[in-house]
């Protein structure tokens with residue numbers, strides 16, 4: 216019985232975590248001069264890394280494959 220409760224609590228924690236990292240919509244990449252050219256995600260980190268000019272929030276999702284979540288605006292060519 217105790218094990219069942221522990222298991223249910225564990226499942227709830229995992230679901231809560233998945234919800235937390237998936238709940239917010241990723242903002243689109245702005246259509247401006249700073250974002251005109253990129254074909255390499257390491258470029259993003261030169262500005263959005265910890266020491267860049269526009270660091271991401273500490274609660275930003277952990278993964279570094281930026282383009283999986285952040286899409287360019289629809290009116291862009293690329």
Ligand code: HEC
Pocket residue numbers: 242243244245247249250253255256258259260261262263268269281282285
């Ligand atoms: C030359 C520096 C620079 C580079 C390189 C760069 N960014 Fe940015 N980015 C900025 C700055 C500064 C802002 C905030 C002001 C603005 O809209 O330009 C911003 C804003 C953003 C935003 C919008 C944030 C919001 O709150 O709406 C996203 C998303 C983003 N960048 C993603 C990326 C991704 C993904 C890459 C790589 C493909 C990248 N950026 C490359 C400087 C850069």
Ligand code: HEC
Pocket residue numbers: 239240241242256259260263269270271272273274275276277278279280281282283284285
């Ligand atoms: C797992 C999906 C995901 C990946 C991968 C991802 N992001 Fe984000 N990003 C988000 C979400 C969701 C937000 C909105 C967070 C919020 O509003 O609190 C965000 C917000 C941002 C912002 C706005 C400022 C901030 O911190 O909220 C910038 C800039 C940004 N991301 C850049 C990047 C860059 C650069 C990369 C690659 C190194 C990247 N993101 C990878 C999901 C992702």
